[in-house]
Amino acid sequence: MQKIIKLFKAIWLLLKRPALFNLILKDEEVLRNEFEKVFPALKLQELDPFAWTEAQELNIAPYAFLSGSSMVTDFAFLQMLCRKYKVETYLEIGTWRGESAANVAPFVKEVFSLNLPDSTLRSMGQSPNYIDSHRFFSKDIKNITHLFGDSATFDWQPYAHKCDLVFIDGDHATEAVLRDTQTALGLRKSSDSILVWHDAKQDAEYPRYEVLLGIFKALPAHMHSNIYLVKHALCAVYLPDALIGQAIDLNALPKRAFELRLTQKEV
Template identity: 40%
Template structure:
């Protein structure tokens, strides 16, 4: 098929199914090109090893269901390790789902707030009451966890601003949503020691999600971008209270030999 016929066919399809426009706007190749035009980051954020951040990295993750839409255990372990290292007292997350991340963080942080779309909105969007009903499964009766409902794109976060030591951005991962949530996250910080963690900065620990990176960079004040890192072996980007030395980071080189490996012990529990 020649290009003109392809274009005519594509326009016809977009007219019949306007949601297909999202596929164009979310294309990762185009997002990468645009990000590289605006920011000098051909390898994404500098990569920091867990052993650099935590010389004795050892965390237990429980509860964890190994089911769809879950954050990886190592990402949850990173949240717990950051909370412990920086003595976090107040945690805010955008995106609850089953409540796995917040239930784990609540083991080490006394006050946790988890924010999510309300159940009726999820049912309206997905037509799936079972999916909606599972929100907060692990966190709803957990001590120290407060559930707040709203749409992060329109919610007034003013009462929560300036109160949190650790903020986890893990809601809707479309570019515009991550941009808005990133701006919100910077306002939620208590002070200069506060940390932000973004989930789904990468599709897997060696493949950057360029739409998300571009939203993180745009939403981070320019003078603070030098404290953004990708934590090796995780899907997370972090904003740290201090800059790391260049010798403490390296660039992402997909398929290089692993510098670290981990011990994983699994034990089943009934829910």
């Protein structure tokens, strides 16, 4: 009886507010089913960069600890990639406060960071505080160039075949990730270049199928075996070398612990 009442309540709510359908369609359980239907043989795998020698010495700065901030471990991962693979040209889609750009800048020759222009954010009805926070940490860093535009329509030609690493962290809807990933393929300096996606996980352990669907649909099948979820972080990565990924073991006992010392910086 309770179930029938719930069903009628749900139907009534959906009829009253059809936008609620989007919540169902974007539910991770629904998207996981779609992922498994589209890629029935695919087993997601995990990479543990904190086992690399580069993980011995990490300094994450700046870090805002504010709404929407990436995890400390995401910036650590980007830094480690830049050091390990000697990245010279780093390009990212999605600047916001400039935290990711500022974190990698000391380790690369040049950073390009694209974001929707402030005028577009304004016309989208975003708050002045949100708009003003864009580029806060990256605006005065010499080797960072800010690019403005919508990644869907931006003229990418000047950056084609120039990038050692492309970080995709703009719009996280499946279709947008698919499109940005296809763009990133053309930006790679060579087939050895690295692709990183943010928010490919819901948290430090669980996959986020909304983003994973975009990634795997965009990349040709022969690249799928080199895509890894990143342990302790929210990223996924495409690496050219066939590292041995591990099977994902959700809610397993911790195998390592970190110690963080928090130091405040002038802003």
